[in-house]
Amino acid sequence: MSTQSILGLFQQPEPAADAMDGLKEAGFELGTFDVLTGTPYPEGAFGEYVPQHRLFRFPAFGAIIGFTLSVFLTAATQLAYPIVTGGKPILSIFAMLIIMYEMTMLAGVIATVVGIIFESRLPNMKPGIYDTRITEGWIGVVITFDDDSKVADAESVLNKAGALEIKHA
Amino acid sequence: MASEAIAHESEHHAPPPQVAAEIIARELVATTTGASGRFKVWAWFLGIASIAGIVALVLKFIDQSDDSTKWGYVAAMVSFLLSIAGGAPMVAMAPVMAKANWVRPVTRIASLFSFAGVATIIMLIPLVAILPPLVTEGARRRTIWYMAPDYSPHVWTTLSLVLLLVTGIALFYSAALPDFASMRDHATGWRQRLGKRLARGWVGTDSQWRTLRMRIGMFGTFYFLILVFVNFLVTSDFGQSLVPGWRDAILPMYHTVSGFQAGVAGVVIALYFSRKYMKLEKYVHLDAFWSLGRLLFALTLLWIYFFYSSFIVFWYGRSENDIATLNLQVRGPMMGVFIAGMVLIWVVPWWILIWNKVRRGTGAMVVGSFIILVGLLLDRIRTFVPAWSVPPDQIHERWLKVIPEAYWPTLFDVLIMAGGISMVAFIVMMMTRVLPVLSVWQVQEFNLLSKPIRYIRGHATLVAKPD
Secondary structure: OOOEEEEEEEOOHHHHHHHHHHHHHOOOOOOOEEEEOOOOOOOOOOOOOOOOOOOOHHHHHHHHHHHHHHHHHHHHHHHHOOOOOOOOOOOOHHHHHHHHHHHHHHHHHHHHHHHHHHHOOOOOOOOOOOOHHHHHOOEEEEEEEOOHHHHHHHHHHHHHHOOOEEEEO | OHHHHHHHHHHOOOOOOOOOHHHHHHHHHHOOOOOOHHHHHHHHHHHHHHHHHHHHHHHHHHHHOOOHHHOHHHHHHHHHHHHHHHHHHHHHOHHHHOOOOOOOOOHHHHHHHHHHHHHHHHHHHHHHHHOOOOEEOOEEOOOOOOOOOOOHHHHHHHHHHHHHHHHHHHHHHHHHHHHHHHHHHHOOHHHHHHHHHHHOOOOOEHHHHHHHHHHHHHHHHHHHHHHHHHHHHHHHHOOHHHOOOOOOOOHHHHHHHHHHHHHHHHHHHHHHHHHHHOOOOOOOOHHHHHHHHHHHHHHHHHHHHHHHHHHHHHHHHOOHHHHHHHHHHHHOOOHHHHHHHHHHHHHHHHHHHOOHHHHHOOHHHHHHHHHHHHHHHHHHHHHHHHHHHOOHHHOOOOOOOOOOOOOOOOHHHHHHHHHHHHHHHHHHHHHHHHOOOOOHHHHHHHHHHEEEEEEOOEEEEEEOOOO
């Protein structure tokens, strides 16, 4: 069974929000339909499904790994060459802080970049159904389904909400 | 009554009319093509000046790499470029986090300065090669690298600058993804192909917008944390550590804050010229200049606060190293440069920006911003040139016993400085050929969230601030 998508195009946000409501009322599962916009509307403006994300974990894990490595690097260096300077202990935290800070930042940034690649679903190799008018302010409501029998229901909801055009893929 | 109404209208500008989303997309994408003859002439001139600067830098390195006292102007240039190219992207971050609506059309131009960090790194390369190791003549010189390996400042300062560049570009790219999609949808030729490649399949789902907001916040936070750190390393390793007895805890913060001032001044200048010569008046409103003017005014006042906080410790301390530091940095051979710098970075801009009428316009604002940048360059010269003029054989002294003569710039130094500044302008100009100078989606968002209204007898803009 192949996956199908249809895209309803709207010029105004109100009918697009009505279409989203209609799809929920018609029994379409959350996550099977989404709204496409060229502008970031305030969250929840279309009553859309809000997926969970784990983006904050990536910089946190990266920073922890960077910090751990930096502690190891600075401590190992100073223990390998134990020279007492200014009467301070061999492992002086203030002398180690600079490298610890920089390595924490470095690993944090790298992990954030990696996290974004995962969490943004980028690169999106199969962007699916799309219309270039979306970057001109139009709003798309896209529905994806495995069951062909629901296509007519989805079209009906989109038409009822006032979709100006419906595209199939 | 009629005259009162006219006076009222002239004092308060009516909010600009809204522009349809499709017109925004088409007009802003069109700004990347069809550069004017004047633009091309400037681009050629700045490009040639940049190459001349790099050639002069290489020749200077071949000729004078054995004498560190001749490298003060290059160090001043690294600091100056770090201030502008590092400070400007903060405008793309700090007001965005505060959900300021005026900043939306400004963020792209501010984040374009991240790429100018390439110029800072090019200037840094010979300095890293010339900077003495931590242990010289069998003794360890006084630095922030207390027990670290010999070449720690060389490695970690370079790495931190590269990290700042990478984070700045990541911040830029994070915010530019939807515009690459606009390029894919509305541009032609190589720009369309580049947009398709860099948009990475962006279609504008709710999930993509949510992660976009988050990554702007995350990279913005990282950028700020790294920028402060880079300023700390550059002022310590390429300034204080070269002068015996110079210990100033406020200098890194002073350097950072004056860098923010330079960054805002750089953004004002870039915004002024792109608004005027790319005909973007309907997208870049006077409101943006008013807000940047207030920011610039506040940072100009902060300059004197940080300078005085630093100065008073040495002036009151009066120990031998305090006196030597003041003689080197303020009273000595660089006194004229110091006074000129202070006048241009603080007195004149303060006097210009204090007037409401000036901050409500654009012409005097851009003049004030140019003056600030000239003042900042002089300030960086009086900070770093004397520091590098100190002969390396005095590095282990407890304080500077002989103040070195002023080192005046040679032709090479002038070419290097002109080349460095040209390179920043050239990089920013070239980036406007790749991506719209104003962010398409942020200008659309500006219109989406704000609405001009008539309020009693005046005008106002109603702004939605969703959480």
